Amino acid sequence: MDESNAIKLSIIVPCYKVEAYLPKCLDSLVNQTLSDIEVICINDGSPDRCIDILREYEANYPGKVIVIDKQNEGVWKGRWDGIAIARGEYIGFLDSDDYAAPTFAESLYSAAKSNDADIAICGFDRIDLETGKVLSREMASERPSFVIDDDPGRLVELNGAPWNKCFRASVLKHMRNLTNPPTVLDDLAFHLLVYCDMHGKVVYVPGSYVRYMVRAGSIINSVKKSQVDSIRAAFIEIRRQYETARPELLPMLDAVAFLHLGVSLVFRLSSTPGENVGKDISEITGYLDAEFPTWRRSPYINAAYAFPRGGALLKLLVVQKVYKLHLMQAFLAIYSFMIEKIHVDIKW
Structure with missing residues (x-):
């Protein structure tokens, strides 16, 4: 394969009932400074106009935006569907009601590639959806990298969300699954399965590259x-x-x-x-x-x-x-x- 034409980073975007936010999310991804990416969007049986929006972007950005249209099976199954077809050397994620800075993909991929890392992690802003106010900036400071086999305790400090990271694709494509994945804390469960098959380096990218939108009333999330x-x-x-x-x-x-x-x-x-x-x-x-x-x-x-x-x-x-x-x-x-x-x- 000609590496100059290879996909460097696949970004998986699960979509369900997000028609109001989806265009901003997709605009942020198709305008990334890293050109050799693909954006894999999973329409998880969404009952709104998500599929129409996705098809429009797919037509306007052929080869860059790939749409999986499927019945509703939840984000866990959708994530695996996206990983299965991803062509990137690394795989990242973004929630469809959030958006990314223009250098999101380039910063994560460059850090992972230059360090031969299994995971690269960037900082993010939590933003109030109604007011646009930045509620907090997290994981954006300089942090030392580490090798999982040398200091696995450092994995404890990683946040449990996949949307501020990229992962070595070869690990994700062979990772273990769960018989009955949880509907709550599923992101964390996903990470723990990833760690089970990783031995290499974890690197941090200083700076904030993801805008995580906080909806009203979601600061405290109850669980049934x-x-x-x-x-x-x-x-x-x-x-x-x-x-x-x-x-x-x-x-x-x-x-x-x-x-x-x-x-x-x-x-x-x-x-x-x-x-x-x-x-x-x-x-x-x-x-x-x-x-x-x-x-x-x-x-x-x-x-x-x-x-x-x-x-x-x-x-x-x-x-x-x-x-x-x-x-x-x-x-x-x-x-x-x-x-x-x-x-x-x-x-x-």
Whole structure:
């Protein structure tokens, strides 16, 4: 193959009920400074005008915009459908109600390619959809790269969204799947499956290149109790895969489980009206102790590891102490007050 004509980066865009936002998202992608890209759009049985918009862009940008029109099966299946046909050396993602800076693709691909990295990560802005106000800028500062096999604990600090990253395509095309993927925390589950088959370098691109749009009322996202069982089952399945394929990464996995199930999931449950938060904390603690047992003594949640690295690892150390002192319910109440009343959010 002539590498000068090869696709460098495939960007997968799942689409469902986003006709109001889709043109801005697509405009940001077809006008990227990196020309050798393809934009794979999955119309997941959307009942609005998404497919009409996608077909128009496909006609105007032949070979660059590729449309998969399918029945509604959810973002998990759509993501796999996009990966299957992707021709890029690397694969990235963007949500269809967000948009990217013009150098989004070039910055991620160049960083990944020049460092022979498995993952490249950029910063992003959270923007209020109604006012256009920047609520926060995250992961945009300079950070040292690392090799997964050398320091897997650094994976704990990665955000669980795929839309500010590009991944080596050869890994994604052979990654493991789940029998029953969760409907909540599916992005995180996807990342954990990716990590299970990666050994190489993770690099960061300083600066913000994604505009993540926050809709009114979405700062606190509640989760239904009926969804918790599917989350628990999916994460147990993920751990079984690690036990077989990458047992050396189990301490990292258990730390991630504590962060996202013991902290984030419990917080989202606490925002559900009428929920018994104390009972939820007790149940999640029992689940973590049974299925992710090293979370209490994780080598990545201790002062010696967290203090030199700071950031999310240091925050996780603090909240683990809160958990062990049985003060989590009070902590969640204070956290909710900070977000709802004084609009200060601690990003984990």
